[in-house]
Amino acid sequence: MRFKNSTLFVTVSAVMLSAPALALNIFVCEPEWKALLAAHAPKATIYSATTALQDPHYVQARPSLIAKMRQADMAMCSGAELEVGWLPMLQARSSNPAVQNNKQSMLYASEIVSMLDTHHHVDRSMGDIHAYGNPHVQFAANDMIRISRVVSKRLESIDPANAFSYLVNGVKFREHWRQKLVEWEQRAEPLRGIQVVSYHETYRYLFDWLGMEQIADLEPKPGISPTTAHLQSLTRLDPASFDAIIYSSHQNKRAANWLHQQTDKPVIQLPLTVSKGQTLDELYDQILDDLLRVLAQPQPVKG
Amino acid sequence: MKKKLVSLAISSILVSPAFANTLSNPQIGVVLDGYYQNGERNNSERSEGFGLGHTEISMSANIDDKFHGVLTTVLETHGDETELLLEEAFIQTLTMPYGFNIRGGRFLSDFGYMNNQHMHSDSFVERPVAYRTFLGSHYYDDGLRANLVLPTDMYVKLGVEALSGSKMSAVDDATAVGVYTTTLKIGDDFSESSSWQFGLSYLRNENGKVNNFEEHDHSTDGHDEHDHSHASAVTGSNLYGADFVWKWAPNGNYKYSNFTLSAEYMLLDDIVDSKFKGEKNAPDTLAAYYVSGVYRFTPSWSAGLRYSDAESYEGHVHHGSTQPHLTSLNDSEIDAMVAWDSSHFGTVRAQYTRVENQDKATDNVFTLQYVMTFGAHGAHAF
Numbered sequence: 001m002r003f004k005n006s007t008l009f010v011t012v013s014a015v016m017l018s019a020p021a022l023a024l025n026i027f028v029c030e031p032e033w034k035a036l037l038a039a040h041a042p043k044a045t046i047y048s049a050t051t052a053l054q055d056p057h058y059v060q061a062r063p064s065l066i067a068k069m070r071q072a073d074m075a076m077c078s079g080a081e082l083e084v085g086w087l088p089m090l091q092a093r094s095s096n097p098a099v100q101n102n103k104q105s106m107l108y109a110s111e112i113v114s115m116l117d118t119h120h121h122v123d124r125s126m127g128d129i130h131a132y133g134n135p136h137v138q139f140a141a142n143d144m145i146r147i148s149r150v151v152s153k154r155l156e157s158i159d160p161a162n163a164f165s166y167l168v169n170g171v172k173f174r175e176h177w178r179q180k181l182v183e184w185e186q187r188a189e190p191l192r193g194i195q196v197v198s199y200h201e202t203y204r205y206l207f208d209w210l211g212m213e214q215i216a217d218l219e220p221k222p223g224i225s226p227t228t229a230h231l232q233s234l235t236r237l238d239p240a241s242f243d244a245i246i247y248s249s250h251q252n253k254r255a256a257n258w259l260h261q262q263t264d265k266p267v268i269q270l271p272l273t274v275s276k277g278q279t280l281d282e283l284y285d286q287i288l289d290d291l292l293r294v295l296a297q298p299q300p301v302k303g
Numbered sequence: 304m305k306k307k308l309v310s311l312a313i314s315s316i317l318v319s320p321a322f323a324n325t326l327s328n329p330q331i332g333v334v335l336d337g338y339y340q341n342g343e344r345n346n347s348e349r350s351e352g353f354g355l356g357h358t359e360i361s362m363s364a365n366i367d368d369k370f371h372g373v374l375t376t377v378l379e380t381h382g383d384e385t386e387l388l389l390e391e392a393f394i395q396t397l398t399m400p401y402g403f404n405i406r407g408g409r410f411l412s413d414f415g416y417m418n419n420q421h422m423h424s425d426s427f428v429e430r431p432v433a434y435r436t437f438l439g440s441h442y443y444d445d446g447l448r449a450n451l452v453l454p455t456d457m458y459v460k461l462g463v464e465a466l467s468g469s470k471m472s473a474v475d476d477a478t479a480v481g482v483y484t485t486t487l488k489i490g491d492d493f494s495e496s497s498s499w500q501f502g503l504s505y506l507r508n509e510n511g512k513v514n515n516f517e518e519h520d521h522s523t524d525g526h527d528e529h530d531h532s533h534a535s536a537v538t539g540s541n542l543y544g545a546d547f548v549w550k551w552a553p554n555g556n557y558k559y560s561n562f563t564l565s566a567e568y569m570l571l572d573d574i575v576d577s578k579f580k581g582e583k584n585a586p587d588t589l590a591a592y593y594v595s596g597v598y599r600f601t602p603s604w605s606a607g608l609r610y611s612d613a614e615s616y617e618g619h620v621h622h623g624s625t626q627p628h629l630t631s632l633n634d635s636e637i638d639a640m641v642a643w644d645s646s647h648f649g650t651v652r653a654q655y656t657r658v659e660n661q662d663k664a665t666d667n668v669f670t671l672q673y674v675m676t677f678g679a680h681g682a683h684a685f
Contacts, residue, residue, distance in 0.1 A: 051495065053554040060550060060557060062498040062685045063458030063490025070402055070452045085647075089682035092371070093460075095452050097398040102368065124648055124677060224646060225602045250556060 024159050027069050027099065029077035029087060030056055032138040032273045033109065035280045037076060040151050040169045043162075047072075049090075052273050055250050056082055057128070057223065061089035069094035072105075074158055076151075079108025080115065082135035105158050110135055112150050113143040116204055128223025138273060139206035141181060141284065145174050180281050187288055190296035197234065197259065199226075199247040202272065206287065215242050218255045226255035235262045244295060248272040266294045329364030329372075330679035334423045342668035345634050345660055346435040346536050348379060349428070349670075355380045356672070357422045361391075363681065371395045373410075375421075388533070390443050402452040411443045413450075413462050413486045414504045416546035416567055418442055424683050426563070426597040426642070428654045428670045431611030432634045433591035437542065437569050439470055439535040444482065458490040458500070470534045472510040481510040490685070497551040500685060504544035511538040514576040516618045516627040537589060537615045540573035550685070561599050568592040575618075584629040589614040603645070609638040632661040649675040 024044040028034045034048040047068045050056050056078070059065075069075065069090045075098070077083050091099055098105040115133030122131040137143070152170030156163040192211035199218040207214055216237060220230035245267045247256040253269065260267045270290055274283045336356035343351050356379070363373040375391035393408030411419040417434065418441055430440045446466030453459040468481020484507070490500030545568045552561035572588040579585050591614060597607035612635040618627045640654040651673045658666040 051555065054556045055558040058556070058558040060498065060552075060685050061682060062492065062550070063488070063500050064456075064492045064498060066452065066460075067456055067458035067491075070458075071454050071456075084680075084682065086682050089684055092395070092404075093452070093684070095399065095402045095404040095450065097400065100368075100397050101365070124646070128647060252559060 027072035027075040033076040061086040074105040075099040076107040080110035080132035080135035081130040127221025332678040334359035338672035340670035406448040431593035436613035460488040462486040477510040506542040539571040566594040
């Protein structure tokens with residue numbers, strides 16, 4: 001009931017305060033930012049350059065994306081070179097001042113998040129690695145509040161006519177997120193200390209948040225596809241040293257399944273990002289469900 | 304205590320903008336290109352044996368909040384000689400309103416589909432014979448460009464260029480601005496898995512019409528002189544182009560597998576001065592095209608097939624005569640290539656080319672090539 005009231009309040013105030021201006025056009029690189037922005041600017045038209053099934057490292061700077069970028073009032077991406085293979089081309093080809101770097105209306109989540117795995121020395125022999133740090137920041141749960149604050153501020157300055165609604169939505173998002181954080185951290189208690197083999201450090205922020213540890217990677221080096229030799233070396237891992245094999249929905253499952261056959265450890269496929277219509281907290285709920293279903297089964301009674 | 308200090312140090316590294324050292328100005332990138340081949344293709348920059356191809360050193364940076372700058376130098380070896388070419392040296396606007404952008408300096412022309420792309424992003428060892436004959440492999444020049452991207456859901460880009468045209472001049476007293484181009488590009492997605500782009504181009508060459516043929520002595524071998532010419536082999540007043548590219552990847556995820564089909568057609572007209580009309584073999588129009596398909600079947604392996612054909616001609620006058628002697632020429636090539644990518648930055652490629660040239664002589668050229676990049680690696684166009 002309280003929820004309904006606040007929705008009504010927001011709607012009424014938005015109607016009262018907003019000029020009959022056109023809704024904002026927002027371009028995002030990954031679906032998680034679409035979900036985040038939709039919570040802050042529900043009236044905006046938001047276009048995501050990638051889907052949950054695509055690897056955001058390997059996207060084509062295709063004509064349809066240039067056309068979308070041309071019309072954007074604002075853009076948001078993960079940054080930290082995740083999109084370095086295509087985003088700069090879109091920015092240049094779209095000729096849209098609003099989406100150029102260092103503009104208020106061009107937002108990079110990794111510039112807000114406390115980055116993990118930053119490197120002073122980067123060499124391509126280390127694989128497709130970035131000095132900025134691990135760019136898969138959609139699971140930096142604790143930093144989402146800081147991101148939300150920046151998003152609200154930017155929206156307010158880009159579209160002052162609707163500033164009040166962005167302010168209210170931001171407050172609502174952060175309040176809800178804080179509640180969820182408490183809930184998630186309680187639920188995730190059984191996951192603390194769990195050790196896994198994963199793929200590409202995709203879940204670096206998730207594991208860091210939940211107190212899990214990735215002890216080996218199915219990729220020999222970030223961005224280098226699993227090789228037979230590397231997978232063979234993983235079979236020499238002490239089977240007692242890890243609890244599960246985790247990979248992401250857009251990644252090739254062959255390597256994970258192969259290691260499963262060798263070690264009999266459970267395989268968990270986690271989503272990379274939100275699926276259509278899903279909110280960011282629903283994604284987190286789903287990931288916790290998926291992890292807990294496999295990793296927190298009731299301990300068998302010893303006897 | 305010690306632990307606390309360490310974690311403090313680490314967290315300060317994390318919080319400190321580590322961005323500073325990698326966002327440094329300018330971005331520098333190097334492309335290394337080496338090969339061995341057992342023959343030669345017509346109008347090619349690559350000779351027989353071991354050689355270095357398109358070795359590139361590139362620097363780029365945002366100059367300020369309004370301009371972006373790029374400098375690309377190319378080193379090429381031909382026998383004992385090493386050539387240093389300036390392929391790109393341009394500035395481009397970043398913040399013009401209404402989807403406009405202006406580029407000035409030396410740059411790759413927007414004519415056609417492949418011309419404005421860097422050679423190291425190609426899927427084959429060399430540009431198709433159509434490009435080598437009509438555009439001197441890739442046409443770059445000094446001048447000015449204005450582009451306009453329309454605010455439509457379908458991608459529509461209009462562009463005009465004014466260029467010196469010195470590489471495409473067929474006359475001695477060339478005008479200062481020799482070449483004007485105008486291009487239209489449209490493109491969109493067929494579905495989540497497949498995208499397309501179609502382009503029309505027109506190039507007006509004020510100095511393209513041949514009004515004089517040089518004397519040619521049959522006894523000397525004039526081959527070496529023009530072996531690695533960067534100018535187009537044939538020119539005319541008008542060059543028309545149409546191009547199409549279609550890319551497909553399952554669910555739009557290009558990492559594991561994808562397919563690219565591209566094709567271009569070019570038509571050259573108004574080639575020789577009217578005083579040569581009626582001469583035997585005087586070309587009226589010349590056409591060139593290619594069709595290419597490349598399939599990536601794993602992240603590290605791809606294979607491709609390409610067919611290209613170009614009409615051209617050769618003309619000279621004999622000593623003491625004013626009558627030119629003209630010969631119609633035709634080159635066609637079938638290429639088959641297999642490439643292995645050690646990563647996103649290193650490629651080793653094997654290519655077989657069946658060359659069928661003017662007098663229907665056939666030749667088989669086999670090339671083994673590597674193309675590897677280090678430093679900053681720019682994003683690639685569609």
